Amino acid sequence: MKRDKSQEPQLPVLSQAVLEQERKMLLDLGNDITRVRDKNDLLVLFSKRLKRYFYFTHTIVTLIDEKSGTYTPFLLDNESSPIRKHPMYPELIQAHFRLNEPFIQTVLQADGPISFLLEDIMEQPESPVFLKVNYEKGVREILMTKIMMEDKPMGFIHMYTDKPGSFTNEFRSVINGIIPQLSGAVSNIIKNEEIHKTEREKSFLLDFSNEIAQVRSKTDLQAAIFKVLDKTMGTKLAMIRLLDDDEVHLSMFMCDPTLFGGTKATFEKMSGTRITVEEPYTSKVLASREGLVFNVAEEIRSGNDYAKLWATTGLKNMYSFPLRVGNRNIGTIWLLANKLSKLLLKGICAQISIAIANIQANEKLLAYKKQLEDENDYLKEQIRTIYNFSEIVGNGAAMQEVYRLISLVATSGTTVLVLGETGTGKELIARAIHNASPRKDKLMVKVNCAALPANLIESELFGHERGAFTGATDRHIGKFELANQSTLFLDEIGELPLEAQAKLLRVIQERELERVGGKQTIKVDVRLITATNRQLEEAVRKGQFREDLYYRLNVFPITLPPLRDRPEDIAPLANFFVKKYARNAGRKINQIAPKAMLQLRSYSWPGNVRELEHLIERSVLLSPDGVLKDVYLSSKNVSEQQSPAHLANRSLEEVERSYIIEVLKRCSGKISGIGGAAEILQVPGNTLHSKMKKLGITKADYFTQG
Amino acid sequence: MKIVVIGGSGLIGSKVVAKLSQAGHEVISASPATGINTITGEGLDEALANTDVVVDLANSPSFEDKAVMEFFQTAGRNLLAAEIRAGVKHHLALSIVGVDLMQESGYMRAKKVQEDLIKQSGVPHTIMRSTQFFEFIGGIANQATEGNIVHISDLQFQPIAAEDVATFVTEAALSAPVNGIQEIAGPGRFTMPELITRYLEAATDPRKVEANQNLQYYGAKISYAALVPAGQAKLGAINFDNWLSSQLAKA
Secondary structure, eight states, X not given: OHHHHOSSOOOOEEOXXXXXXXXXXXXXXXXXXXXXXSHHHXXXXXXXXXXXXXXXXXXXXXXXXXXXXXXXXEEEOTTTOTTTTSTTHHHHTTOOEESSSHHHXXXXXXXXXXXXXXXXXXXXXXXXXXXXXXXXXXXXXXXXEEEEETTEEEEEEEEEXXXXXXXXXXXXHHHHHHHHHHHHHHHHHHHHHHHHHHHHHHHHHHHHHHHHHTOOSHHHHHHHHHIIIIIIHOOEEEEEEEEOTTSSEEEEEEEOTTXXXXXXXXXXXXXXXXXXXXXXXXXXXXXXXXXXXXXXXXXXHTTOHHHHHHHTTTOSEEEEEEEEETTEXXXXXXXXXXXXXXXXHHHHHHHHHHHHHHHHHHHHHHHHHHHHHHHHHHHHHHHHHHHHXXXXXXXXXXXXXXXXXXXXXXXSOOOEEEEOOTTSOHHHHHHHHHHTSGGGGSOOEEEETTXXXXXXXXXXXXXXXXXXXXXXXSOEEOHHHHTTTEEEEEETGGGOOHHHHHHHHHHHHHSEEEOBTOOOEEEOOEEEEEEESSOHHHHHHTTSSOHHHHHHHTTEEEEOOOGGGOGGGHHHHHHHHHHHHHHHHTOOEEEEOHHHHHHXXXXXXXXXXXXXXXXXXXXXHHSOSEEEOOOOOOHHHHHHOOOGGGOSOOOHHHHHHHHHHHHHHHTTTOOSSTTSHHHHHTSOHHHHHHHHXXXXXXXXXXXXXX | OEEEXXXXXXXXXXXXXXXXXHTTOEEEEEOGGGTOOTTTOTTHHHHHTTOSEEEEOOOOSOOSHHHXXXXXXXXXXXXXXXXXXXXXXXXXXEEETTGGGOTTSHXXXXXXXXXXXXXXXXXXXXXXXXXXXXXXXXXXXXXXXEXXXXXXXXXXXXXXOHHHHHXXXXXXXXXXXXXXXXXXXXXXXXXXXXXXXXXXXXXXXXXXXXXXXXXXXXXXXXXXXXXXXXXXOEEOSOOHHHHXXXXXXXX
16 A cells, blocks of 8 residues: 555656755765774664755665585674664574575666565565564665675675655665775675785784793693683583503693583593593594584584594584604594684694693603613712622621622612621612623612601602692602613612502512602612611511511522621621721821720621721721721610520520620620720629629630630 | 644744635634643633644743743643544644754753654654754854854755745645654755855845854754755755745845
């Protein structure tokens, strides 16, 4: 009914001034819009200016996408659009409308602007839905004009009005006049946007590159990656897996554990398992040149278990990319995003690859450095001790037996247990075994199990990973690893806590270990020598020492005789030490007075060779040049120290008797006078005589061997 | 048909009354002077009895913002209520082109309220929006005069002769209600400074027009094209030159 009235609309005659004004307006608008660089400004400017002279409700610009045969909104005049509140609006401004339908084809074939009453066209089956939506919000007529670029349509300007007849001939001619400028402006904007986009991506990559160049640790890298991906790209890092040294397995290197919220347990299970390069997804990714994109929804349909996890993030695609340094695969990266630019993705992955390679190199470097430092420290420490015990002195029968055993066992890799009282030179024996073994070119590593608190001994032996326990700020290489292909000497093995004993047993059995807090198994080839002054069998009985470990260690025991059992070695030892310490102290002492030697021989040496050494050192320092006349045996020591051999339950009389015999033996039967037994026992000679008589001690007792 | 013309004694009203009477209709020219007062309601019911069409051409006696609003609100309510009581079949009112685009002006706000009252009343209606009458040009010039200069913004301007308005109103009064807006305008479009210059020259007025880009109209800021119709409009037959010569002839 209304349409009957809308025949040819009556048009006013325009005066010269009005024409002039419109011409000027067109010129100004043309000038202004060609200067516009921001897409949002263009249409607002266009719409506002035009509205001063003409009536229309709103306008939009759509662009043709030739590839898909559609057109889609590009510039919106949001301020005045009456359909902005329409529930379909958000969908419409993202939509792609088909070019292959009568309505838009009519527009494409028209020479200039062409108007339609919405009523006439919106119900046609193929018409785009935005016509109807506009009609529902009161719009009645649409004016469509092609935007041309180089003689090809590149889009449309849509103008809408709620007053039919608004699009007068005058209006159309103005629109026609402005189209070349508008086309220019739109193509400027498109080009500008492309330039901006590449620029943004490039500067983004540059920033990322700068940030990543400073990264030296995994934590830094993780922070950098999360920052870049999440904040600037709306992308989530799902996981980075790296190829292990074996080039077959891949281990999780980094992931965002917050990503899969509720399904954390499943994620941990999946990420915790080591996979191989044969795993179908991984092999596909590693084989691809430019990575792969998995559509989450499609993957779920095809039964990919991982995809269910991916879906919890709400992101649409999983982008996976091989991490490469040069042509070498180092791992895979998995990113969740809705859309990622290929250029950007490629750039980022290249940067991350290099950063990871750097970190790996850095970690290796640090490990080598640490190992060198450890070895260096150790060497320095050893230089001091080795210097003290460069030779084993003594040719007595007991020692001959020890030498024989050493020569038997040294060349094999057999575990040796060195037994002997404190100061008998157990370490010296261990060192002699090591030096006579094929492992002699490497350093023997020594650990004193009694010297470390129980809570540190494990980490000392087996090492720890960073963060394994409070205070573990760095990765520590254990002595076992340090002694790889060499000998580890565990002194005072009897003091090893039970927990560490279990671990030690495992290492001996499996020949492999794990660092504290570490998951990686490390193979070691270590020859073990242990030593103790404790009765291990007794400790086993009391439950202080594991029986199984005891048998493992006690494969080849070597027992060192106490010094008091080899008095024949006291003289050579004493001379050896005098020479050594005289040289050290710059003294010219080359022999020991017989009287002093007699004193040394008559002493019981509870501290064995070590005590002798220290005594000589002190005596050398206190003695004038020439002959060492006095030895400074501590008399208190003599009376208080009891040798372990005399600890059995005996009566006072028995103890007294055997002790007097022992002292007499050492004093070669001399009872009184200097170097006599009475002096050592601190009793007058007569008293000793009467005591001997009372206890029935005869010459036969102290002149027999044994 | 019985037709009541409110404001029948005014510039347009008198012409409409004459034209309708000439066409042989029973026309009542209503104004306070004839005992029909839309503000007090006095005489309304009696006048509207058996009336087919009411043509409301009344204007406010005062142009002060508050007074105008009160006038159009009260008159509109009283009149529409009386029409409903009397069963009037067509209410025709004269409004202004661009009234909704010039809401900065108190007068335009009042006219918009009048339009809305009509639309909401349910009475079958035609709202006829007209551009300015040629007859207003002198007044527009006067209110913009400072000394010897007339300050006029370069607005688009498409005035219509009062005679043409009366003709369109008469036609509409005798046609079916459109239940919407009908715009009418003059046959030519000008800029306001252009037309006022021509007017002053023709009247040998010594004042000079100075055009500006301030977009001012009676002190209110409006857009360039607010005063000219958008979309379909009926155009009057009398152009500015014809009107001017007839005016000069009268003078």
